[in-house]
Amino acid sequence: MTRRAGKGAAMTLRLIRRETRGDLPLLVCLAVLVLVLAALCAWAPALAGRQEDRALRQRVEAAQAQTPLVTMSTTPAVFNGPRVDIGRLLGAGRTLTARLGAPAAAHLTPEGDAGYDYSQAALTLPHPPDHTVTGTRLALSYLPSARDHLRYVSGRAPADSTPEGGVPQVALSQATAAALGVGAGSRLSVDFAATPDVQDTPPHVTLLVSGIYRPTGGAGGYWTGRESLDRPTRAPAERTAGTVLSVRGLVGRDTADVLSGAGVRGPLVTWQLRADLRGAALDEARALSGPLAGLGATLNADLCQGQGTDFVTGDVICSVAGQATGSVLVVDSLTPLLASFTAQDHQARALAAFAVDALAAVVLATVVVAVRLLLLRRRAHLRLQRARGASTARLVLVRCAVAWTVVPVAALAGWAVGRGLAPGGTSGAPRPLPAAVAAAVVAATVPLMTWLAVREPRRPGRPRPARRRTAALRRAVLEVTVLLAAAAGVVALRSQGPDAILGAVPVLVALAVVVVLLRCYPPALRLLLRRTRRGRGTVGFVGAARAAHDAPATGLALFVLVLTLGTAVFGGLVQRTIGDGLPGGAAWAAGADASATASGHVTPAGSTAGIRAAVEQLHTVSLVRQADGALTTRAAVITVDPGRLVAVAPRSPLARVLLAELGPTPAGRPDAHAPLPSFLSPGLRAGEHAGGFTTSLGAEGQPTVDLTFAPVGTLTAADLRDPLLGPVTARIPAGTPLLVTTATADRLMPPQSTDSTVLLLRGDSPATATPAALRSAATRALGPLARIRVRAEELSALQDDGLTRGLGTLYTTASALAALSGLLALALELALAAHERGRTTAFLRTLGLGGGEAGALHLLQLLPLAVASAVGGTVLGLLEPRLTARTLDLRQFTGGPAQPALRTDYGLLVALVAGVTALVLAAAATETVLARRRRLGAALRLS
Structure with missing residues (x-):
């Protein structure tokens, strides 16, 4: 008994070795697929993590450059x-x-x-030369980082160490020194606020002006929020006529020690x-x-x-x-920045999940095709073994013995290769669970399909019509299930947004497209068959008949091609949409070729030859509706010269509308009582029925100025997204009512502490449109404290963004791998039906079919699959973005205020369709060459 068992085991091992040698090519195919999946699970997360880290560092560095x-x-x-x-x-x-x-x-x-920083103190001496100034307030700051961003034009920086009994030193800007009428060596008398219940009189301190400085350019955003170090500000006195001058100076390190000794808080x-x-x-x-x-x-x-x-x-x-x-x-401010980046990264991961899930589906479909071909090659052996009494379990185990050895080895090898290629030190970690799941699915595919191939029929005696009705019913139920699942996935994706699970929705949509194609194109082939039956030619009729007969069996190949093409088209659409939207985002950030933004009401100094400029002044005011007296406490008023805007941006629809409705800014002294024509934002216009708005603003030492704004139009959504408003709206809180009027109002409105000035620049020639020339002109016009943004530099920064580059890399890699896997699946699928096509050709050759006609026959048999794949892939690639448009927020990649319009990469689409067609032609040519080499005896045996 023991000897018989040992002999049976030896025979089983010999059978396994013999079948392994025969199935070696397909086993290598399975091993490669498993190896690729495991390597991707180890390599891709680390690569994606590196891109995410790079993108976050870019955002952190940009934010820290400002504040x-x-x-x-x-x-x-x-x-x-x-x-x-x-x-x-x-x-x-x-x-x-x-x-x-x-x-x-x-x-x-x-x-x-x-x-x-010290709070403002009263500067008692000297008195400013401007006699309208009724009071002066001085703030002191110790800011060591400012030393690298200013240059002393006279004197020197304040000393960090004050001798015992010495006078603490202070440095002032040129504008501040001119407003105070002082220079290096002058002394300032300052009275600080008295501390209640501790001091009866204000502490008095004398400061020595050690030097006069001027801020330097090229400081990035360093001066943002520190403009008072350069420019003094003026505000109306509260109870008397005149103005209060507020200035700020730099002191040395130990000035605080001296002031605390003098009783200053x-x-x-x-x-x-x-x-x-x-x-x-x-x-x-x-x-x-x-x-x-x-x-x-x-x-x-x-x-x-x-x-x-x-x-x-x-x-x-x-x-x-x-x-x-x-x-x-x-x-x-780091935590809110991280939260914003996390939301952007979530959107990028959702887009990446579409490509990753599609790639996984294509690879698994290729595995199924490979196993089908493997079983087809062993179908005769399986039938013979079954006829000799082999059980279903034994046949399944024999088929799995080799695969279950190959799959783990390939998975471990792929994991090792992926870990070796993966970049280290990133936020992305290899994911062993997906790799294990992929290997397990591949390993389970072999026994499942083997069992389906060798199992005994449940009802061998059922009549054939009944079996056909049952098969048709099962197919209908399966198709309805797929369509309902795809519809439910799309609804869920549109309602709750993308996540890890809903990333598989494109795969379901691809299945639905394939189901529709399998229902549509076989009847179309049968209609064609009816037409070719009436003709005299044999090739067209036989080719259409074989294609119609093989159509249901090519469903898996059709699914692979449709999903591969659809994913590639979808990826090309995303990248094309982002690429086309980047210039718009850069234009929104810069406003024109360049823009310079400064706090306060600043008059640009001079002009530069070859560079056109336009000024936008931003004021924050309270508006009173004339119709009913309703108050809008905080509204943004933008004053512009429409003529200059058109010169800076001749293609801007907003500039042309403003010029047509507001007209050019008149020269001469404006009439303060004349209504100012204005454009209103939709929210502000909704509450205005007639009459317009009025506002009252305090002037420097003068009576209050009353202005009236007469609406002449409403800013549309497209107007609000015009790049000309980009640098201005960046300084306006979201939801703030907006009013745009002419520069006439700017000459009537007194300067306020909340004002901002935006200078838009445009170069007339390539020489003046360079970033260096635009920056130089902006610095001369608004000073070194202005924040300058150049469109070319903004575009370069957007294109270099880590998330954008990472998404492009992922889609390119996934599409390439899916295409390779799809080609392999198609080749295997064609090999499955090659025997039947060869039999048909061989039979016709025995009847006198020529070599050219044989090639045409091969092409006609494969051409419907190529056409259906191209149509299905194109429809899927164009349909998916439209179905998921509400969840595809691409503004984070483009930087603009609005969702960029979806743009299909038709060049890529044509190339993909041409590639599929070329593949079919190559397959047909290959089969034709093989058929020609087959001699008549082989053809007779095959037929």
Whole structure:
């Protein structure tokens, strides 16, 4: 008994080895597919993570170029402890940051030296030369980082160390010094506010003007929010005629020590922290955001425990670096930036899921085709073994013995290759679970399809018509299920947006398209068959008949081709849409060829030959509706010269509409009582029925100015998205009512502290349209403190964005791999039916069919599959974006205010269809060559 069992096992092993040698090509095919899937699961997440890290670093660096993302501030308690040691307090930034914990603190470091700011004090001497100025307010700041962004035109920077009994020093800008009528070496007398219940008289301090500086250009966004260091501001006096002049100066490091000794309340000390995200930026930011959210509470709990309260203010006293201070305030702008990036990254991942799921479906379909071909090659052997009494389980196990050895080895090899190629130190980690699932699905496909091929029929005695009706019913149920599932997936995708599960919806839509094609194109072939039956030619009739007969059996090949083409067309559409939308986003950011933005009401200085310019002034006012007196407390009023706008942007529809309706800005002194023609935003116009709006603005030492705005038109959605408004609306909170009027209003409206000036520039020639020339002209016009944005540079930054480049790389890679897998599946599918086509050709050759007619016959048999695949793939690629249009938010990639219009890459579409056609022609030519080499005896045996 034991000997018989051993003999049976030996025979089984010999059978397995013999079948392995015969099935080696198809087993290699399965191994390659599994290897590719496993390698992608190990390599693709790390590559995607690198792109995400790069994109996040770009956003963090751009944000930090404008303003610090994280700041900590506190005020030393001058009257509740020893004299303030400002140097020791300024150096406490790293100690405070360390309370985040070692992992988080490593990515958040103090940026340079800390600084401090004093509130405005009364400048009593000298008196400004402008006699309308009734009061002067001076604010002092210690800002060590400013040294790299200014140049002293006289004198020197204030000393960081004041000798005992010496006078603290202050540096002023040229504009401030001119407004005060002082120079280097002048002295300023300043009275600081008295502390209630502590001081009876205001502390008096004398400051020495050590130097006069001028801000330098090329500082990026450094001067954003620091404009007062360069330009003084004026505001109407509250109770008397005249104006109040507000200025700001730079002091040395130990000025706070001197002022605290004079009884001046402590300044606001601020530590600016810089986010330093290196390799795995996304993971580092997520690990940092948690501790950062509770940093303020943690610091105050640790530093203020048992310190008592300030007897002056009643606030809790904390201890920072041994100094008594107030509570620590933490301003966190990194967490909102990370939340915004996470939302953008979610959209990018959803778009990527479409390509990844389609690739997985194509590869698995190729696996099914390979297993089908493998079973077809062994069909005769399986029938013989079954006739000799082999059980279904034994046949399944024999077929699986080799596959279950090949699949794990290929999966492990693919995983090792993917891990070796994957970039290290990124936020993306290899995903072993999808790799294991893919290998398991491939391994389960072999026994399942083998069981379906060798199982015994349930009802061998059923009549053939009944079997046909049952098969037709099953097919109808399956088709209805696929259509309903695709419809449900599309509805879910449109209602709740894309996610990891709904990323498979395009696969369901592809199945639905294939179901429709399989229902439509076989009847079309039968109609063609009726026409060819009446003709005299044999080739057309036989070719149409074979194509109609083989149509249902080519469903899997049709699915693979349709999904591959549809995914490629969809990816090309996304990339084309993003690529075409990037110039619009860059134009929206820059407004024209370039734009310069400055805070306050600034008059551009001079002009540059070859560069046209237009000014947009932004005012924030309260509007009163004349019809019923309703008040709009905060409205944005933009004053423009329509003629200059048309010169800067001759193709702008908004500029042409404004010029036609508002007319050119008249020269001469404007009439303050004449209504100003205006365009209103839809929300503002909805509440205005007749009469228009009025506003009252305070003037410098003059009576209040009353203005009337007469609506002449409404800004449409397209007008509001015009690039000319981009730099202006960037400074307006969302939802703010908007009014656009002529520059005449600008000459009547007194300057306000909330005003902004935008200068739009356009070069008339290639030489003047360069970024360097535009930047130089903008700096000369609005000064070095203006924020300058050049369209060419904005476009380059958008094109270099990590998310955009990552999405393009992913779709290109996925489409290429899907195309290769689809070609393999098509070749295997054609091999499945090659025997039947060969028999037909061989039979006709015995009847006298020529070689050219044989080639035409092969082409006619395969051409319907190519046409159906091209039509289905094109329909799928064009249909998917329209079905998911509400969920495809591509504005994050283009940077514009509106969703870019979907644009199909027709060049790619033609190339794909041509590729499928060429593939079919190549297959037909190959089969024709093989048929010609077949001798008459082989043809007779085959027929």
